[in-house]
Amino acid sequence: xxxxxxxxxxxxxxxxxxxxxxxxxxxxxxxxxxxxxxxxxxxxxxxxxxxxxxxxxxxxxxxxxxxxxxxxxxxxxxxxxxxxxxxxxxxxxxx
Amino acid sequence: xxxxxxxxxxxxxxxxxxxxxxxxxxxxxxxxxxxxxxxxxxxxxxxxxxxxxxxxxxxxxxxxxxxxxxxxxxxxxxxxxxxxxxxxxxxxxxxxxxxxxxxxxxxxxxxxxxxxxxxxxxxxxxxxxxxxxxxxxxxxxxxxxxxxxxxxxxxxxxxxxxxxxxxxxxxxxxxxxxxxxxxxxxxxxxxxxxxxxxxxxxxxxxxxxxxxxxxxxxxxxxxxxxxxxxxxxxxxxxxxxxxxxxxxxxxxxxxxxxxxxxxxxxxxxxxxxxxxxxxxxxxxxxxxxxxxxxxxxxxxxxxxxxxxxxxxxxxxxxxxxxxxxxxxxxxxxxxxxxxxxxxxxxxxxxxxxxxxxxxxxxxxxxxxxxxxxxxxxxxxxxxxxxxxxxxxxxxxxxxxxxxxxxxxxxxxxxxxxxxxxxxxxxxxxxxxxxxxxxxxxxxxxxxxxxxxxxxxxxxxxxxxxxxxxxxxxxxxxxxxxxx
Numbered sequence: 001x002x003x004x005x006x007x008x009x010x011x012x013x014x015x016x017x018x019x020x021x022x023x024x025x026x027x028x029x030x031x032x033x034x035x036x037x038x039x040x041x042x043x044x045x046x047x048x049x050x051x052x053x054x055x056x057x058x059x060x061x062x063x064x065x066x067x068x069x070x071x072x073x074x075x076x077x078x079x080x081x082x083x084x085x086x087x088x089x090x091x092x093x094x095x
Numbered sequence: 096x097x098x099x100x101x102x103x104x105x106x107x108x109x110x111x112x113x114x115x116x117x118x119x120x121x122x123x124x125x126x127x128x129x130x131x132x133x134x135x136x137x138x139x140x141x142x143x144x145x146x147x148x149x150x151x152x153x154x155x156x157x158x159x160x161x162x163x164x165x166x167x168x169x170x171x172x173x174x175x176x177x178x179x180x181x182x183x184x185x186x187x188x189x190x191x192x193x194x195x196x197x198x199x200x201x202x203x204x205x206x207x208x209x210x211x212x213x214x215x216x217x218x219x220x221x222x223x224x225x226x227x228x229x230x231x232x233x234x235x236x237x238x239x240x241x242x243x244x245x246x247x248x249x250x251x252x253x254x255x256x257x258x259x260x261x262x263x264x265x266x267x268x269x270x271x272x273x274x275x276x277x278x279x280x281x282x283x284x285x286x287x288x289x290x291x292x293x294x295x296x297x298x299x300x301x302x303x304x305x306x307x308x309x310x311x312x313x314x315x316x317x318x319x320x321x322x323x324x325x326x327x328x329x330x331x332x333x334x335x336x337x338x339x340x341x342x343x344x345x346x347x348x349x350x351x352x353x354x355x356x357x358x359x360x361x362x363x364x365x366x367x368x369x370x371x372x373x374x375x376x377x378x379x380x381x382x383x384x385x386x387x388x389x390x391x392x393x394x395x396x397x398x399x400x401x402x403x404x405x406x407x408x409x410x411x412x413x414x415x416x417x418x419x420x421x422x423x424x425x426x427x428x429x430x431x432x433x434x435x436x437x438x439x440x441x442x443x444x445x446x447x448x449x450x451x452x453x454x455x456x457x458x459x460x461x462x463x464x465x466x467x468x469x470x471x472x473x474x475x476x477x478x479x480x481x482x483x484x485x486x487x488x489x490x491x492x493x494x495x496x497x498x499x500x501x502x503x504x505x506x507x508x509x510x511x512x513x514x515x516x517x518x519x520x521x522x523x524x525x526x527x528x529x530x531x532x533x534x535x536x537x538x539x540x541x542x543x544x545x546x547x548x549x550x551x552x553x554x555x556x557x558x559x560x561x562x563x564x565x566x567x568x569x570x571x572x573x574x575x576x577x578x
Contacts, residue, residue, distance in 0.1 A: 010372075014184075014372055014374070016186055053179075053377070053382050053383050054382055058382065059382060059385060060155060060381065060382040060383065060384055060385070061154060061155070062154075062155050062156070062157030062160065063123075063128070063154045063155060063156050063157060064157065064158070065121050065122050065123055065156050065157065065158030065159070066122060066123060066128060067122050067123050067128060067129070067130045068123070068128030069123075069127055069128035069129045069142035069143075069144070070128070070129035070130055070139065070140045070141060070142050071139055071140070073136070073137065073138040073139050073141065075143075076138055076141045076142075076143065076145075076146040076148075076248070077138060082243075084239075084240075084245065085137065085245075086136060086137040086138050086139070087137050087138065087236070087239075087245035087246060087247055088138070088188070088245070088246040088247075088248070089240070089243050089244075089245055089246075090188040090235075090243065090244050090245075090246055091242070091243065091244070092237065092240075092241075092242050092243055092244050093187070093188055093235060093237075093244050094237045094244065
């Protein structure tokens with residue numbers, strides 16, 4: 001399988017990465033090389049093998065329902081480019 | 096009964112499926128220990144996990160899992176022993192991770208079904224496709240600044256259940272009945288407060304139209320429908336829009352549309368379309384969720400009697416009709432109130448008093464039944480006085496009004512005001528004789544065939560006794576004297 005240029009453009013757009021045509025061609029090549037590596041895995045017969053979520057035999061840990069975090073608005077906002085009245089402020093996004 | 100749309104070229108059937116997002120009642124978030132309480136100061140309930148700081152890892156809230164299982168059981172659904180959290184990728188300012196942790200291929204709850212009660216007194220079964228767990232997004236405010244949006248992440252990461260129905264609904268009424276029943280079940284289970292105004296229950300509506308019996312048409316998904324009324328209005332508008340387009344020889348494009356409550360119309364959300372490529376994949380930060388039978392059984396044993404079970408029991412044990420039973424089971428507190436009132440009394444009389452008098456006045460004053468000035472035991476006391484003929488039904492309404500104002504016992508009010516019914520036939524007969532003597536003309540007219548005057552005589556007797564004469568006795572004696 002190889003990615004055509006439109007697919008590469010779409011992936012870039014979905015990832016919000018701006019690319020000109022030259023860059024798109026460059027990344028098309030790179031991505032296709034990666035895809036080539038990954039496709040080699042297809043040679044292994046996994047028809048009767050269940051997916052392995054983790055290489056070690058552990059189960060998902062569950063937490064008790066307790067409030068143990070939060071109450072530091074100034075910390076979570078510390079890196080925000082803009083803030084006002086403890087809100088994050090972003091360019092207008094409205095339908 | 097399915098509602099059909101009359102088009103230029105014949106009848107059309109509306110096909111609706113609903114996706115309801117219900118916020119789980121929990122102290123803390125789905126994957127972090129920050130609080131889920133509604134209405135806190137902006138960004139005060141945000142942990143570094145919710146703000147998606149690098150290196151933070153989600154840890155699943157066990158109670159939220161139990162709540163989802165509980166809801167699944169309440170929807171008569173299959174609980175999946177194995178489910179998987181996946182990342183749903185999209186960019187939006189109120190989604191700091193750049194993805195929502197949700198479930199896709201393997202949801203926690205599979206197929207189920209609920210009964211909905213329709214206004215014409217019929218019951219319809221609606222299929223549930225699935226229920227899955229996911230994170231809520233933050234909240235954006237657009238009216239604070241002309242060129243900026245303000246983002247509050249307090250809601251970010253709160254646990255949601257997305258409940259998806261089969262396309263079994265056939266019109267606005269059925270959609271409203273479905274939402275009402277779903278809300279009722281969630282509230283009985285105490286897994287979601289069902290409050291649409293605060294946004295703890297939100298609905299997306301999938302609508303298509305077709306000729307009756309034909310294959311499904313192309314559907315549109317309507318977002319931003321925040322009340323039962325809006326759901327109904329959006330369905331009316333959107334189905335008509337689709338019929339008009341098809342009859343004009345155009346085709347429906349599958350798309351997401353936004354309901355505009357001010358203009359009363361839906362409009363395309365074009366920007367959403369491209370973003371629809373969510374590129375789901377299993378979240379590498381979380382292992383699959385495994386649930387054993389012991390946990391499911393334990394939750395099943397703790398389920399309350401559910402609305403439909405209660406409805407059927409009220410009809411069977413108390414002999415109530417579907418309508419009365421349906422009204423009484425709407426809230427658990429209301430059903431409990433009724434059962435206390437009906438205890439060892441005539442259940443139909445108790446149902447009438449609760450539905451017509453009590454709920455009437457409570458609704459008028461916007462008071463919850465749990466705050467009723469008249470307790471269930473006191474209303475029962477009033478019913479006892481009617482049942483043993485101490486007061487007539489008419490006087491009882493006055494006593495009821497007084498009870499509502501003062502919170503006093505019915506018996507105390509009857510004593511104080513001397514409202515005890517006159518059942519002494521001798522006394523009643525004496526008053527009747529007086530009335531007949533005072534109205535010779537009407538007596539003659541009655542005997543001459545004006546039957547309707549009977550009511551006049553009853554009225555006069557009641558006036559003289561301030562309504563305290565036993566109506567049955569008055570009727571009997573009056574009849575004997577006149578006929």
